[in-house]
Amino acid sequence: MIDRIQGAILEKQPPALVIVAANIGYEVICPMSVFYNLPDINTTITLFTHFVVREDAQLLYGFTTKEERQIFRKIIGVNGIGPKIALAILSTINITEFINCIKSQEVNLLTKVPGIGKKTAERLLMELKDKIVKFIDSNEQETVTSAKTTNYDNNSFIISEALQALVSLGYKKQEAEKIVTQFNYLKDYNSTEALIRLALKSG
Numbered sequence: 001m002i003d004r005i006q007g008a009i010l011e012k013q014p015p016a017l018v019i020v021a022a023n024i025g026y027e028v029i030c031p032m033s034v035f036y037n038l039p040d041i042n043t044t045i046t047l048f049t050h051f052v053v054r055e056d057a058q059l060l061y062g063f064t065t066k067e068e069r070q071i072f073r074k075i076i077g078v079n080g081i082g083p084k085i086a087l088a089i090l091s092t093i094n095i096t097e098f099i100n101c102i103k104s105q106e107v108n109l110l111t112k113v114p115g116i117g118k119k120t121a122e123r124l125l126m127e128l129k130d131k132i133v134k135f136i137d138s139n140e141q142e143t144v145t146s147a148k149t150t151n152y153d154n155n156s157f158i159i160s161e162a163l164q165a166l167v168s169l170g171y172k173k174q175e176a177e178k179i180v181t182q183f184n185y186l187k188d189y190n191s192t193e194a195l196i197r198l199a200l201k202s203g
Contacts, residue, residue, distance in 0.1 A: 002060065006046040012038065014165035014192060015087060017062065019045070028062035029083075031072075031090035032165070032200065035193045037064065052083060059083070071095055071132075078127045081120075088113050088169045092200050101125075102132045115170030161192040166199060 005028065007021030014035050017028045028047060039045065047062035048069045061083060063069040068090060075086040089098065092113045101109045102125060110121035159180055166176035179199045 002049050002051045004046055004048045005060070005062065006044065008042050008044050009038065010041070012041070012192075014161065014196060015091070015168050017047075019047070019062075026060060028060050029087065030062045031068070031087045032169075032193065032196055033068065033090055033094060034062060034064050036197060038193070061087075068095060071098065074128060074131050075124070077131070078124055081124065084168075084170060085113075085115050085120075088115055091169055091196075099132060102128050105129070113170075114166075114175075158192050158195055162195040162199060165192070165196050169200075 005019055005021055005026060007019040007026070009017060010020050010025055011018040012035065014032060015029050017030055017034075017038075018025050019028055020026075028049065030047070034047070047064065048066050049063070050061040050069055050072060052059045052061065061069075061072065063072060072083075072086050072090060075081055075089060076083055089110070093101065093109065097109070100106075105125045107118060107121045107125065110116050110124060111118055116124070162180050163173070163176050166180065167173055171179070176199070179202055180195065182202070
C-alpha cells in the first residue's frame with residue numbers, strides 16, 4: 001500500500017501530476033480540488049494516495065487530505081462506480097457539499113456531475129448514506145479554493161489542456177468544447193485550473 005507521496009512537482013497536466021520522489025517521476029491522478037491549490041512547479045508537496053492495480057494498468061490517485069481520500073474510497077466502494085466518476089464528483093462538488101448532499105439525499109446536485117444520471121445518483125445516495133455518517137458531524141472546514149496565476153501567454157494552450165481534463169473527467173468532447181469556448185474571449189481565467197473550475201461550475 002502506498003499511503004502518500006512527497007516530492008517536487010515536475011508537470012501539471014490535469015487531471016494528472018508528475019511528482020519526482022527519490023529521483024523517480026510518478027504520475028498521480030488527482031481531482032481538480034487538488035489542482036486549485038497547487039503551488040508552483042518544482043515545489044515540494046505531499047499527497048495522500050490510493051493505489052489501483054488493474055490487468056492493464058497501475059494507477060496512483062492523489063488527494064490533499066485524508067478525508068478527501070476516504071470519501072473517494074467510499075465512492076468507488078459503490079458497486080459499478082469507478083475512479084473516473086469518483087474524480088468527477090470530487091472535481092465538481094467539494095467535500096462539505098457532498099456530505100450535505102448525501103445527508104439530504106439531493107439527487108439534482110449529483111446529476112450535475114458529468115457521467116452521472118438520475119438512476120446512478122439515486123443509487124449513490126442510497127448506498128452512501130450510512131457509510132458517510134461519520135463525516136456529517138465532523139468539524140472539517142471546507143477548503144477555500146483559488147486558482148493560481150501562471151505565465152501562459154497562449155490561451156489556446158490553456159483551452160486545449162482544459163478540454164483534455166474535462167474529457168478525462170467524463171464530459172463528451174463536443175460538450176466540453178461547448179462549455180470551454182464560452183469563456184474564450186473573457187478575462188475570467190488565467191490558468192488551465194481556473195478555466196476548468198469555471199467550466200465545471202457552468203456545466
